[in-house]
Amino acid sequence: MATVFTKIIKGEIPCYKIAETEDFFAFLDINPNAKGHTLCVPKKEVNKLLDLDEETYTGLMQFARKIGFAIEKTIPCNRVGMTIIGLEVPHVHVHLIPLNTMEDMSFSKKVKLTSEEFQKIASAIRENID
Numbered sequence: 001m002a003t004v005f006t007k008i009i010k011g012e013i014p015c016y017k018i019a020e021t022e023d024f025f026a027f028l029d030i031n032p033n034a035k036g037h038t039l040c041v042p043k044k045e046v047n048k049l050l051d052l053d054e055e056t057y058t059g060l061m062q063f064a065r066k067i068g069f070a071i072e073k074t075i076p077c078n079r080v081g082m083t084i085i086g087l088e089v090p091h092v093h094v095h096l097i098p099l100n101t102m103e104d105m106s107f108s109k110k111v112k113l114t115s116e117e118f119q120k121i122a123s124a125i126r127e128n129i130d
């Protein structure tokens with residue numbers, strides 16, 4: 001069965017889209033640790049990071065780096081953190097999280113945003129992609 005992220009990529013489930021290339025897709029995490037928390041995923045549906053072929057692995061990192069720069073330009077923060085977990089959604093994804101404290105990486109501290117706020121953040125990040 002297709003993962004929730006494949007459904008997002010295909011446009012079957014809505015998302016706050018940030019960017020798309022032939023092979024990768026970025027959108028805001030719906031339950032963010034911090035404003036601007038973004039997920040970068042390969043369109044290829046693979047469960048675990050280390051099961052990606054090397055080209056997709058390095059391509060994903062290059063894509064996430066580009067999106068990370070745009071997040072850093074958009075969201076006031078100390079730095080953008082990166083983590084890969086995948087225990088909830090079995091489709092490789094890189095979390096990019098604007099950080100001010102260690103707690104922002106903990107996945108226990110969440111921020112609530114309205115749809116308008118999500119849209120505003122996504123649009124601002126999109127505008128800062130080089």
Ligand code: AMP
Pocket residue numbers: 004013015028029030031032039084085086087088089090
């Ligand atoms: P994990 O698989 O543990 O790395 O976590 C999956 C992440 O995907 C969580 O941070 C969720 O909030 C996020 N997530 C799950 N469903 C959606 C969705 N439909 N749109 C955006 N983010 C999602």
